[in-house]
Amino acid sequence: MRIGILSYHFPPEPAFIPGSLAEELARRGHEVRVLTGFPDYPGGHIYPGWRQRWHHETRSERLTVRRVPRYAGGDGSVRSRMAGYLSFAGSASLVGRRFLAGVDALYVHQPPATAFAAAALLRLLGRVPTVLHVQDVWAEEEPAAGEQGRWKARVAGAMARTYRAADRVAVAAPSMRELVVAAGADPARVDVVLNWTDERIFQPARPSPAARRLVRRDDRCVVMHAGTIGARQGLETAVRAAVALDRTMDLVLVGSGEQERRVRGLAAELRADNVRFVERRSPLDMPELYAAADYQLVMLRDLPELRSTLPGKLQAALSCAAPVVVSAGGDAAELVERARAGLSCPPEDWATLADRFWLAATIPSGARAEMGRRGREAYLRQMSMPAGVDRIERLLYEAAAR
Numbered sequence: 001m002r003i004g005i006l007s008y009h010f011p012p013e014p015a016f017i018p019g020s021l022a023e024e025l026a027r028r029g030h031e032v033r034v035l036t037g038f039p040d041y042p043g044g045h046i047y048p049g050w051r052q053r054w055h056h057e058t059r060s061e062r063l064t065v066r067r068v069p070r071y072a073g074g075d076g077s078v079r080s081r082m083a084g085y086l087s088f089a090g091s092a093s094l095v096g097r098r099f100l101a102g103v104d105a106l107y108v109h110q111p112p113a114t115a116f117a118a119a120a121l122l123r124l125l126g127r128v129p130t131v132l133h134v135q136d137v138w139a140e141e142e143p144a145a146g147e148q149g150r151w152k153a154r155v156a157g158a159m160a161r162t163y164r165a166a167d168r169v170a171v172a173a174p175s176m177r178e179l180v181v182a183a184g185a186d187p188a189r190v191d192v193v194l195n196w197t198d199e200r201i202f203q204p205a206r207p208s209p210a211a212r213r214l215v216r217r218d219d220r221c222v223v224m225h226a227g228t229i230g231a232r233q234g235l236e237t238a239v240r241a242a243v244a245l246d247r248t249m250d251l252v253l254v255g256s257g258e259q260e261r262r263v264r265g266l267a268a269e270l271r272a273d274n275v276r277f278v279e280r281r282s283p284l285d286m287p288e289l290y291a292a293a294d295y296q297l298v299m300l301r302d303l304p305e306l307r308s309t310l311p312g313k314l315q316a317a318l319s320c321a322a323p324v325v326v327s328a329g330g331d332a333a334e335l336v337e338r339a340r341a342g343l344s345c346p347p348e349d350w351a352t353l354a355d356r357f358w359l360a361a362t363i364p365s366g367a368r369a370e371m372g373r374r375g376r377e378a379y380l381r382q383m384s385m386p387a388g389v390d391r392i393e394r395l396l397y398e399a400a401a402r
Helices: 016-027 078-099 112-124 146-165 176-182 209-215 236-243 260-269 283-292 304-308 312-319 331-339 350-362 365-382 385-401
Strands: 002-007 031-037 056-060 063-068 105-110 130-134 168-171 190-192 221-226 249-254 275-278 295-299 324-327 342-345
Touching: 002 016, 002 078, 002 112, 016 031, 016 063, 016 105, 016 385, 031 078, 063 078, 078 112, 078 146, 105 112, 105 146, 105 385, 112 146, 130 146, 130 385, 168 176, 168 385, 176 190, 176 304, 209 283, 221 283, 221 350, 236 249, 236 260, 236 275, 236 295, 236 350, 249 350, 260 275, 283 312, 295 312, 312 324, 312 331, 312 365, 324 331, 324 350, 331 342, 331 365, 342 350, 365 385
Parallel strands: 002 031, 002 105, 031 063, 105 130, 130 168, 168 190, 221 249, 221 295, 249 275, 295 324, 324 342
Antiparallel strands: 056 063
């Protein structure tokens, strides 16, 4: 087929799903055209060595990537983000009708940032068969009010229009299906397609001596959180739980984020000697660090929109055969419990999380390894790249057949 891909982010940004999908579809013999912006994530500034311009295309065998300008403000404000969303929609509309002319089907990778561009392109392209891959509902960490609330409503409206217009809708988590159906999608056209991880990197590994030195101090159980230290994670809960077990386990936080100072401050205030911080590491280092720890920690706050979220760190841990401790509600906890790949507890409950940390520390190493093995089997069966691309390719064929 001739397949178009619309994605707000694309490699070299950390946009692994649309990037790997485009490469794999081209490898399978399809002609793939990608319409995206210039790289600016996560800092909000165009990457060094890049310059925004209108006529920028890169081509390889069966894969063409066309980049269009968009606003890159970098301050993270609501106005700045919306300027980026709307400017991308305008640029994509100007270029997309010609660039995507003649495609048999269009795949739209849709976090909220892509909503306006997708809605505009679907109007311009007419009845081009479309598969929408919904990654998130529009959600802020705190309740929206004022200007933020108005923008939230506009984005939600644009996303709902694309749900109704798409021939097929794929959702990245099971309970997200209910949300998009409630917003207007035809239930018969909605399928679950779980995200995958970068399987070239995230594979079972053995811990190197350097990884052991970085993660472990002694033979105590180590629970490691790798990734963003942000408002959605609520890592203060993990710090309080770890303090209650200061002689039983260590909590190692690898990464950074806007809440890092706050979480570090709480650890200092509580004199949490068993809580340690490690600066952000390259993804290439992570499998060895996972192997040096005993468990990977997945944290999400108790927010309604996060119950339909599967954080990327969960797929990475399962692919590496690392057992997990999940403090979250909804899909993340259910997936781990169903796979018997670790332990779970409700979100934002430090006392119950401390109980899970204690239980994790008492489980023998052989049983931990068995958890990891079951998690990897579940990943390969439900979330691997071949499984995900197979499902999306099938949806593209079905959409084109309509």
